[in-house]
Structure formats: structure tokens, C-alpha cells
Amino acid sequence: MKVKCPECKKDVIIVKNYTHILCESCKLDWEFKEFIMVLMRSDKTAMDVLADYEKKLQETSESYVSWG
Amino acid sequence: MGLNMTLEKCDVAIVGGGILGTTISYWLSALYDLKICVIEKERDVAMHTSSRNTGLVHSPLHIDPKKNNVIARCAYVGRDWWHALAKKRSLPWKEIGKLEVALDEKQHKTLEKFQKWGVENGMSENELEIMDSKQVSQMEPNVKCHSAIFSKRDVSTDYGILTKQVMMESQKNGTKFLFDHNVVNVEENSEVKLTFTDNSILTSKLLINCAAGHSLDIAKKLGLANEYAHLFFRGEYWVNGNQYDSVKTNIYSVPTNSQFPFLNPHLIKRANGETHVGPNAALVSGPEVYQGSTSDLSSTISEILEIFHGSPRKLFFNRAFLSMVKKEWLSSISKTAMINRVKKFVPSIRSKSFSKRGVAGIRANIITPEGTFLPEVMELKGNHSFHIINYNSPGATGAAAYSALVVKKLQDAGFLDYTQKPKNTIWNFEEIIN
Ligand SMILES: Cc1cc2nc3c(=O)[nH]c(=O)nc-3n(C[C@H](O)[C@H](O)[C@H](O)COP(=O)(O)OP(=O)(O)OC[C@H]3O[C@@H](n4cnc5c(N)ncnc54)[C@H](O)[C@@H]3O)c2cc1C
Numbered sequence: 001m002k003v004k005c006p007e008c009k010k011d012v013i014i015v016k017n018y019t020h021i022l023c024e025s026c027k028l029d030w031e032f033k034e035f036i037m038v039l040m041r042s043d044k045t046a047m048d049v050l051a052d053y054e055k056k057l058q059e060t061s062e063s064y065v066s067w068g
Numbered sequence: 069m070g071l072n073m074t075l076e077k078c079d080v081a082i083v084g085g086g087i088l089g090t091t092i093s094y095w096l097s098a099l100y101d102l103k104i105c106v107i108e109k110e111r112d113v114a115m116h117t118s119s120r121n122t123g124l125v126h127s128p129l130h131i132d133p134k135k136n137n138v139i140a141r142c143a144y145v146g147r148d149w150w151h152a153l154a155k156k157r158s159l160p161w162k163e164i165g166k167l168e169v170a171l172d173e174k175q176h177k178t179l180e181k182f183q184k185w186g187v188e189n190g191m192s193e194n195e196l197e198i199m200d201s202k203q204v205s206q207m208e209p210n211v212k213c214h215s216a217i218f219s220k221r222d223v224s225t226d227y228g229i230l231t232k233q234v235m236m237e238s239q240k241n242g243t244k245f246l247f248d249h250n251v252v253n254v255e256e257n258s259e260v261k262l263t264f265t266d267n268s269i270l271t272s273k274l275l276i277n278c279a280a281g282h283s284l285d286i287a288k289k290l291g292l293a294n295e296y297a298h299l300f301f302r303g304e305y306w307v308n309g310n311q312y313d314s315v316k317t318n319i320y321s322v323p324t325n326s327q328f329p330f331l332n333p334h335l336i337k338r339a340n341g342e343t344h345v346g347p348n349a350a351l352v353s354g355p356e357v358y359q360g361s362t363s364d365l366s367s368t369i370s371e372i373l374e375i376f377h378g379s380p381r382k383l384f385f386n387r388a389f390l391s392m393v394k395k396e397w398l399s400s401i402s403k404t405a406m407i408n409r410v411k412k413f414v415p416s417i418r419s420k421s422f423s424k425r426g427v428a429g430i431r432a433n434i435i436t437p438e439g440t441f442l443p444e445v446m447e448l449k450g451n452h453s454f455h456i457i458n459y460n461s462p463g464a465t466g467a468a469a470y471s472a473l474v475v476k477k478l479q480d481a482g483f484l485d486y487t488q489k490p491k492n493t494i495w496n497f498e499e500i501i502n
């Protein structure tokens with residue numbers, strides 16, 4: 001899975017067990033929570049930095065089990 | 069209760085007195101001569117999701133028979149089973165059907181697929197009628213759409229009342245319901261030891277975990293499913309306070325988001341005659357957070373991430389998920405945002421008429437280690453335990469039938485080596501297990 005740095009748009013490193021997100025080129029180290037809050041603040045940033053992830057979700061959830 | 073006092077010893081302890089735990093207790097007590105205890109932390113059965121839902125008996129037209137034929141079969145058989153019980157005991161049962169509308173040709177194609185699935189799942193062709201917009205307006209003058217499918221088998225009921233009835237049937241067979249008992253710890257050795265808030269203890273030869281939004285926590289205490297996480301979505305409703313009613317049947321719309329197909333508020337006719345709009349799916353931090361705390365999205369997310377660990381966190385890198393969370397949050401704080409979704413197919417609906425909130429319910433969804441939503445139920449087996457996790461919609465419809473299948477699995481796994489009782493049951497066990 002690829003996720004980009006909101007600052008420099010280079011790929012970030014996701015620290016094992018999802019506790020931290022590192023950008024080597026900006027020398028940034030986010031706590032996971034902090035990183036997601038940055039994404040939540042602006043849809044546009046989120047669009048830019050989130051990667052090729054949805055396809056998998058699409059595949060597993062095609063079952064239309066309705067909510068209620 | 070004194071410290072470490074042993075309360076009781078039983079053959080089967082069922083944690084969770086929702087519709088699932090209660091129906092399982094019914095089957096076990098009807099078929100076997102054994103000591104069963106249903107443990108429930110509230111003062112009655114069905115105080116959570118089993119009362120806090122849409123109250124519809126769903127026909128299996130949304131379920132792909134190739135992927136989930138067991139759940140489809142449970143929903144199909146379940147409808148007739150609930151009908152039999154409701155009739156026998158004069159419980160709420162309104163056969164008003166469900167109209168599912170398509171707004172364009174693409175959605176119409178989905179309706180055709182649903183019709184096919186419904187028939188493959190056992191419905192007869194005349195129970196599922198595809199209608200054009202003209203036929204729809206003859207039936208429901210306030211509904212505007214491209215086309216629709218009308219499912220005649222769908223029924224409005226009250227699952228809280230049905231669960232209470234099943235509890236009474238189960239009690240007649242000897243099941244004990246232990247209310248106000250919150251299981252805080254579980255250990256599994258040569259038998260299972262349950263510890264309650266006051267440190268009292270119950271031991272059992274077998275544990276059946278039906279604790280819904282708490283079921284994963286219980287499984288994890290026994291070292292199971294450690295890589296999984298729960299996310300909680302609150303489904304909220306608004307109640308029409310006007311005498312004037314815009315529709316006569318339940319109105320659903322085709323799911324527009326195939327990733328999150330549970331996101332389409334409906335216009336619901338409750339068994340008590342009320343009309344509701346809902347549910348949405350607002351992300352909340354726990355399985356019983358029925359009110360508040362959504363006025364600030366950031367703090368909600370932050371709270372959730374505090375308790376949401378490890379690889380399921382990948383889900384938060386999914387942009388569709390993040391924007392869904394935002395949109396649903398909006399529909400939680402704004403009534404107009406929620407009503408507007410229904411306005412697309414019932415243009416005359418007025419936000420003003422919906423003057424009070426209905427009873428909200430919470431859906432607990434399992435997130436896999438890959439960061440995806442698990443679409444089906446997860447069953448896990450320990451040495452002396454069986455866990456049912458992610459048991460979701462149309463869970464209430466299929467509960468009695470699914471419970472019979474669980475009992476069959478327990479039989480096959482050798483957990484039920486007890487004297488059998490002569491079969492004298494409300495429903496026919498063989499009908500579903502064969
Ligand atoms: C908004 C919404 C609408 C829905 N609409 C429909 C519908 O129209 N039709 C349909 O068929 N299905 C519907 N469903 C699904 C259906 O309601 C559920 O699948 C079903 O109620 C689940 O039953 P349950 O027994 O597993 O859970 P619950 O009813 O939540 O029962 C679990 C019980 O376990 C108890 N418990 C938990 N932890 C402990 C502990 N540690 N110690 C003791 N007790 C504990 C809880 O107090 C609770 O009573 C809907 C769901 C939602 C959320």
C-alpha cells in the first residue's frame with residue numbers, strides 16, 4: 001500500500017503496527033492519529049495522499065447486505 | 069455478592085441476551101436436557117441492537133446466493149418462523165411489504181439483479197414485482213422514481229417483543245436468565261470460568277459468546293481474533309410527528325455505495341404505525357454510545373484511534389471510508405442532511421414534520437487485519453467455547469434459523485453429549501439444518 005506525504009508528496013513509511021508515519025525526505029514523524037487528523041481536515045489533501053487502496057475493499061464488500 | 073463467590077455451575081453459558089443468544093438458548097433447551105444459563109448485563113433481554121433496529125423482516129433479495137447462501141436461507145426460513153410465533157402469541161406483525169426504488173437505468177439493473185437473487189434464494193416470482201414509475205405512483209403517489217421492486221414478503225414487526233417471547237418459551241424449557249450480570253473476564257481451562265463485575269464467578273462446560281459489540285473483546289480474552297478490530301456505527305432515526313402520512317409501505321432505495329452498502333436511509337413504517345426516516349451510520353467510539361459526542365468529528369476520530377490498534381488501522385488510509393465518515397457525521401448533526409437523502413425519491417417529504425429523534429441502534433463491524441470490512445459473520449471455536457462475531461443485518465430476521473444452525477455445529481463438534489428431549493418445538497429444526 002502506498003501513502004504519500006502531505007508535505008512533499010513522496011511515499012511515506014508506515015511504521016510496523018501502525019503507530020507512526022515517517023517521511024524520510026521531510027524528516028517528519030507523525031503519530032498515526034495525528035496523521036489521520038491531517039487527512040480528515042481537508043478532503044483535498046486526503047485525495048492527494050491516499051493511495052490505491054479502495055480496490056481491495058471493493059472486492060470484499062460487494063455483497064449488498066443492507067443496514068437495516 | 070461476596071468476593072470470588074462461585075455463583076453457579078452450568079453446562080452451557082450464553083453471554084448476551086439479544087435475539088441471537090436468546091434463540092440459541094431456546095433451541096438448546098428445547099432439544100436437550102441440560103443446564104443453560106443466559107447471562108445478560110442489562111435487566112432484561114433485547115435492551116440493545118435487538119430492540120434498536122428498523123424492525124423489518126427482510127426478504128433475501130440483497131444477498132448474493134453464491135456468496136452467502138446460508139444467511140439468505142436463514143432470512144427466508146426466518147420470516148415464516150417469526151410469522152408462526154407472532155400468530156400463535158398475537159405479537160406485532162404487519163405484512164405491508166417493501167418497495168425498493170431505482171432512480172435511473174443503472175440502479176434499475178441492480179433491481180433486476182436483486183430480483184434474480186431473491187428467486188435464487190427461494191422467493192417465488194410473484195412475491196417480487198418489478199414496477200415502472202407509473203405503477204409505482206399508482207401504488208404510492210408520493211414516490212417518484214425510475215422504477216422499483218416490490219417485495220411482498222417483507223413485514224414490519226418488533227424484534228424486542230419477539231425476543232421476550234422466545235425468552236419465555238426458553239424459560240419454560242428450564243433456561244435460567246441471569247440479568248444484571250456483566251462478564252468482565254473469561255478463562256478457559258478444563259471448563260470456562262466467567263467473572264462478573266462484583267468478582268463473583270460462574271463456571272460452565274461450554275461458553276457461547278453472543279455479546280455482539282462486546283463479542284470481540286470476549287474472544288480476545290481467550291486469545292482469539294487478536295488481529296481484528298471493531299468499529300461502531302450509530303444508526304439514527306427521525307420520527308414523523310404529523311398525522312398525515314406520505315407513504316403506506318416501507319420505501320428503500322438501491323444502495324449507491326457498493327463499498328458501504330449499508331448507507332441508505334429509508335422511509336420506514338413501524339409495526340406501531342409510526343413513520344421513521346433512517347438509519348444513517350455515524351462513526352462512534354463504542355457499542356452503546358447512543359447519544360452525543362458527534363458534534364466534533366475530530367475528537368470522535370481521535371477517541372476511536374485511541375482504542376483502534378494495529379493493522380486494521382489501514383482502513384483509515386481509504387479515502388472512500390474517510391469521506392463516508394464525514395458525510396455520515398453530517399447527517400448525524402443535521403436532520404435536513406438526512407431527510408434530503410429521502411427527498412430524492414419522496415420529494416414531498418418535509419424536514420419540519422420530523423420533530424423528534426427515534427431510538428438509535430449501533431452496528432458493530434469487524435475490520436480485518438487487511439483494513440477491510442468483513443462482510444460476513446465470523447464463527448470461532450475454542451476448546452470449550454464458541455464465538456459469534458459480526459452478526460449483522462438482516463440478523464434479526466434470520467436469528468432463529470441461524471441459531472438452529474449454530475446448535476447443529478455444536479452437535480457436530482461434539483459439544484452436546486447430553487440426553488435429547490422429545491422434539492416439541494415451535495419451529496421445525498430439521499427444516500433448516502437439512
Ligand atoms: C440500525 C440497525 C438497524 C437494523 N435493522 C434490522 C432490520 O430491520 N431487520 C433485521 O433483520 N436486522 C436488523 N438489524 C440487525 C439486527 O438488529 C442484529 O443483527 C441483531 O439484533 C443482533 O442481535 P444480537 O443478539 O447479536 O445483539 P444484541 O441485541 O446487541 O445483544 C447482545 C447482548 O449482549 C449483552 N452483552 C454484551 N456484553 C456483555 C457482557 N460482557 N456481559 C453480559 N452481557 C453482555 C448486551 O447487553 C446485549 O444485550 C439492524 C441493526 C442495526 C444496528
Ligand SMILES: [Zn+2]
Pocket residue numbers: 005006007008009010023024025026027028
Ligand atoms: Zn514529506
